[in-house]
Amino acid sequence: MRLLALTPSLLLFAALAAQASDIGVVGLFPGKAVLVIDGSAPKTFSVGSKVTDDVKLVEANGSSATLEVKGKRQVIGIGDYVSRSAPGAASSVTLKVNPQGHFVAQAQINGSMVTMLVDTGATMIALPASEASRLGVDYKKGQMTMVSTANGAAPAYRVKLNTVKLGDIEMNQVDALVQEGGLPFALLGMSFLNRTEMRREGEMMVLTKRF
DSSP states (O other): OBOOOOOHHHHHHHHHHHHHOSEEEEEEETTEEEEEETTOOOEEEETTOEEETTEEEEEEOSSOEEEEETTEEEEEOTTOEEOOOOTTSOOEEEEEBOTTSOBEEEEEETTEEEEEEEOTTOSSEEEEHHHHHHTTOOGGGSEEEEEEETTEEEEEEEEEEEEEEETTEEEEEEEEEEESSSOOSEEEOHHHHTTEEEEEETTEEEEEEOO
């Protein structure tokens, strides 16, 4: 079970979330999600419930919630939120810094969920080989190179990811590196980030798709 206590700081986050978007996730557990809508008090919804007239909660677990917004599904985690903005508005997502001072995103690669650390110092998305295999990336068909790690040089493979989705931002054919050693978690690097406008707002980071 993953359910956050609604502390004063979390309630402040909920209020801030509504300024940048309409629906924020502040708590998750199997079959239910705690959501903030337009700055109102957090409310618990069960899977299958209508959140608003045009939004439905279709899935929830300990790490993410799937919302169907005007017929389009979006997967987000705690600290993320989605917009019900008018059609044609730029796709965007807002992330909240974690207690360690990092931005962590619940993304989808080739349709499968993956937790990624936002790293503006990484030239590309970087994936551990085990995670790439789980995501169905046949990385050994990629171009082999060598990268520096804490344990010295390690082989890596340059690949193209068919789709990378974060909130309602979706990109195709994104460059990535797959490392067979020295990488404990996935990194959301600049091959994705440089196609967005990044804006830091206190403990929030707003990413808006540019192309």
